[in-house]
Amino acid sequence: MDYENIESFNEGIILKGVVNFELDHIFECGQCFRWNKQLDGNYIGVVNGKVIEVEKKETLVKIYNINEEEFNDFWCDYFDLKRNYSLIKEKFQADPLLERSVNFGHGIRLLQQEPFELTISFIISSNNRIPMIKRAINNLSQKWGKPIEYKGETYFTFPTVADLEGASLEDIQSCSLGFRAKYVKNTVHQIYIGEANLEFIKSCDDDICHEQLKKFNGIGPKVSDCIMLFSMQKYSAFPVDVWVKRAMQFFYLAPDVSLPKIRVFARDKFGNLAGFAQQYLFYYARENNIKIE
DNA sequence: TGCCAGGAAAAGA
């Protein structure tokens, strides 16, 4: 457990004695697209059909718009608060190269997100940049999700499989998905007709899960690793995007090593904690804009 | 205007 106790107040809940939890680290490490930083430093996110606001002051974490029961049923796992990140970080800190990244992103946690939303979101992420990905997901949600009010603003839930199955290719394309629209359309349909089942895929062992996800149109090794790591608790996954590639080359490997070799090297080195290592490396590389050569 | 960033698919070697 990475918190000591929980209390309620009129607008939500307060967690006390929270460790290994930094809002910027959690929400800017590339794992999620529906959390946005506010002017006061809080983050507001649309998750699980709700709008949630999170605030952190020293070791206190306030979560607005949920009650204690909802926290215990859902949000505690969503924020991965039952895991002791200090143990993971201790193992990584034995490696002086990784230690730099771990110290830099010391408050990172891996959110346990919803498989369908993550599958569609990471198909959209391919060959795309984070602001564009966020915009496209927002467009999809505005068109097919449900509106929710929070503090006078309207937010939209992520659409369900049935919601998106009704959308035409042109409709999806109009949400600025570009060439990825057909991948989304095809994947939604496969899931809708039961040709593929994300809950079943989630129940498989890591390597089978990885291969099953790659069968979808628009999902290659990197996107597959993201989906299994961020929504299926497959922690041996090691998504190699440009930033992780740079980080691995910077810290460990020759500058011309191929993506599959980087993945194999990392999974061999970090084992079933590879996914956690990837998050620290990604955050360090991207925030520090590291360059090779 | 042209060029760049960012992964998967499909064609090519």
Added chain:
DNA sequence: TCTTTTCCTGGC
């Protein structure tokens, strides 16, 4: 099996 080209969009 590995390498190259194409896809789309916004920002410089």
